Amino acid sequence: MPRYETLTPEQMTPEQRQVVDNVTAGPRGSATRGPFMAWLPSPKFADLAQALGAQTRFGSSLPAKHYEIAILMVAQQWRAQFEWYAHARLARDAGISQGIIDAIHRGEKPATMDPQEEAIWQFARELLQTQRVSEPTFARAKQLFGQHGVVDLVGVMGYYTLVSMTLNTFQVPLPDGEKPPFEE
Numbered sequence: 001m002p003r004y005e006t007l008t009p010e011q012m013t014p015e016q017r018q019v020v021d022n023v024t025a026g027p028r029g030s031a032t033r034g035p036f037m038a039w040l041p042s043p044k045f046a047d048l049a050q051a052l053g054a055q056t057r058f059g060s061s062l063p064a065k066h067y068e069i070a071i072l073m074v075a076q077q078w079r080a081q082f083e084w085y086a087h088a089r090l091a092r093d094a095g096i097s098q099g100i101i102d103a104i105h106r107g108e109k110p111a112t113m114d115p116q117e118e119a120i121w122q123f124a125r126e127l128l129q130t131q132r133v134s135e136p137t138f139a140r141a142k143q144l145f146g147q148h149g150v151v152d153l154v155g156v157m158g159y160y161t162l163v164s165m166t167l168n169t170f171q172v173p174l175p176d177g178e179k180p181p182f183e184e
Contacts, residue, residue, distance in 0.1 A: 001171065002037075002170060002171050002172060002173055003169070003170045004037055006032070012040070013043065015043035016040050016043045016046075018047070019036070019039075019040060019043050019046045019047045019050065020036075020040075022047055022050060022051070023036055023050050026050070026054050026058075027054055027057075028050075028054070033082075033086070034082060034086065034163065034172065035163050035166040035172065036050060037172075038166050038167075038169075038172060049159075052155075053159050053163070055155075056152070056155045056156040056158075056159040056160075057156065060152045060156060061145070061148045061149050061152050062145060062149055062152050062153060062156070063094070064090070064093075064094035064095075065095045065096060065117070066116060066117070066145075066153075067152070067153070067156045068087060068090055068094045068096055069096060069100070069104070069120045069124065070123075070124045070153055070156050070160070071083070071091075071156060071157075072084070072087055072088065072101065072104045073104060073121065073124035073128060074124070074157055074160040074161055074164055075087055075160070075164060076105060076107060078165065078168060079168075079182040080164035081167070081174055081180045081181060081182060082172045082173070082174055083163060083167055084105070084182065085174050085175075085181055088101055088105075088181070096117075097110075099111065100112075109121065109125075115144070119137075119140050119144050119145075120153065122137050122140070123138075123140075123141045123150075123153060124157060127154070
């Protein structure tokens with residue numbers, strides 16, 4: 001059972017309606033899934049967070065194939081059911097192999113990755129497990145993606161950590177009939 005109320009437009013303040021309008025008008029198209037309803041009691045926070053999320057995903061210098069690996073790494077770390085459910089499909093759509101997705105789900109290093117996928121995986125693994133990135137890993141990411149790409153990688157991971165924390169805290173449910181990707 002979610003720990004937030006799903007408000008109808010009539011129940012929303014003007015500020016809350018503006019947040020929903022902003023999310024709906026953006027690249028996501030809907031504010032009824034994910035963390036948005038949980039954030040809505042704090043409309044200023046919700047609007048800033050949704051704008052940051054739109055930038056980290058849809059305005060990134062990294063292609064979807066790369067940022068989706070990072071998002072899956074964060075989802076696996078936090079065992080964020082809804083995030084994994086949504087982004088495993090998006091990762092497949094972006095061209096990530098099922099083998100890579102399955103290995104990340106198990107918390108393992110995928111057996112086969114191209115050099116850019118491996119650089120993203122290694123960067124994300126180090127940052128999530130040690131809260132640091134080694135010099136060789138940073139240098140490899142910077143060589144492949146540039147300083148801008150490294151900033152965007154940290155940004156997408158940070159944003160989806162916030163999303164994972166929100167989804168887990170407020171128990172955002174999966175759509176009806178969907179099996180949780182992680183055992184509780």
